Amino acid sequence: MTGSVPHRPVQSGHARPEAPAGPPIFTVFTATFNRAHTLPRVYDSLTRQTLRAFEWVVVDDGSTDGTRELVEGWAARAAFPVRYLYQPNAGKPAALNRGVQVARGELFLNLDSDDTCVPTALERLLHHWHAIPEAERSQFTGVTGLCLDERGKLHGRPYRRAVMDSDSLEMHFRYRDRWERWGFHRTDVLRAFPFPVDPDARFVSESVVWFRIARRYRTRFVNEALRSYHVAERRPDQLTALSRGAMRGRLPYHVMVLTELREWWRPAPLEFVRSALAYSRYSYTLGVGRTEQLRAVHGPMRVLVALAQPAGWLVSRLDRRLP
Numbered sequence: 001m002t003g004s005v006p007h008r009p010v011q012s013g014h015a016r017p018e019a020p021a022g023p024p025i026f027t028v029f030t031a032t033f034n035r036a037h038t039l040p041r042v043y044d045s046l047t048r049q050t051l052r053a054f055e056w057v058v059v060d061d062g063s064t065d066g067t068r069e070l071v072e073g074w075a076a077r078a079a080f081p082v083r084y085l086y087q088p089n090a091g092k093p094a095a096l097n098r099g100v101q102v103a104r105g106e107l108f109l110n111l112d113s114d115d116t117c118v119p120t121a122l123e124r125l126l127h128h129w130h131a132i133p134e135a136e137r138s139q140f141t142g143v144t145g146l147c148l149d150e151r152g153k154l155h156g157r158p159y160r161r162a163v164m165d166s167d168s169l170e171m172h173f174r175y176r177d178r179w180e181r182w183g184f185h186r187t188d189v190l191r192a193f194p195f196p197v198d199p200d201a202r203f204v205s206e207s208v209v210w211f212r213i214a215r216r217y218r219t220r221f222v223n224e225a226l227r228s229y230h231v232a233e234r235r236p237d238q239l240t241a242l243s244r245g246a247m248r249g250r251l252p253y254h255v256m257v258l259t260e261l262r263e264w265w266r267p268a269p270l271e272f273v274r275s276a277l278a279y280s281r282y283s284y285t286l287g288v289g290r291t292e293q294l295r296a297v298h299g300p301m302r303v304l305v306a307l308a309q310p311a312g313w314l315v316s317r318l319d320r321r322l323p
Contacts, residue, residue, distance in 0.1 A: 027105030062089030091202025144183030280312025
């Protein structure tokens with residue numbers, strides 16, 4: 001494996017500049033639901049950014065814990081624009097779509113409500129974006145780097161090379177890259193690929209959108225850890241907590257694998273087996289019977305689903321206790 005991974009990028013030696021005039025380069029986006037106890041960590045990491053050409057858009061998905069007062073207080077004194085938007089609880093896909101719609105930045109960066117980024121995060125992401133030749137940049141959606149856990153340890157493995165130009169389909173199916181990563185997309189690309197919104201799910205597997213984007217755009221992947229992923233504090237009150245609704249949100253991913261991505265069968269057959277099992281399990285749990293499950297898939301994937309159905313049915317019996 002080539003390429004080295006700095007555990008923490010060295011901070012720039014220059015003084016932190018003031019926010020420049022004109023539109024921001026980045027829209028940093030945070031969707032939140034009852035996370036007032038962790039949001040200060042996000043805000044503090046943004047106040048330390050060496051690059052100041054950004055805005056922070058917070059979409060509150062129905063919090064009842066004082067999130068509004070907290071964020072509006074920061075908006076009154078922050079050295080960068082802070083925009084607070086409230087919506088009745090509708091889930092992260094709806095929150096993401098709203099954030100993309102109102103974003104003023106050319107580049108859209110999602111930062112979760114319980115995580116942080118290193119002080120040079122925006123500066124380094126922009127550096128890697130500008131390192132893509134300008135004549136080729138329209139073919140790219142963004143830049144993605146590595147993550148650390150809350151103890152400063154690299155989450156997963158680094159990329160095979162220090163810089164890789166690829167896409168999320170190839171990274172997932174060919175290179176088996178399943179670790180926590182972090183990066184931005186062009187805002188105009190995200191506007192062209194909105195997240196599906198299901199009022200009964202309030203969640204959808206983000207890979208459904210990332211894979212559709214990957215069919216048209218490339219991503220630059222870099223071996224630089226810029227975000228801290230606080231694994232220990234992932235709790236069931238998050239926007240993606242497991243429930244029947246979450247199963248509804250995960251089901252489209254497995255349908256997509258089985259019906260749209262058959263060209264990846266050869267490099268990743270086990271991924272299709274996993275999706276067949278999950279598809280059958282979730283379908284049974286949500287009341288979709290054997291015949292209807294088979295009707296939705298075709299060719300070899302129908303055979304695979306048929307073989308997975310007995311195991312899917314058995315596991316679905318345990319799901320009856322889910323809310």
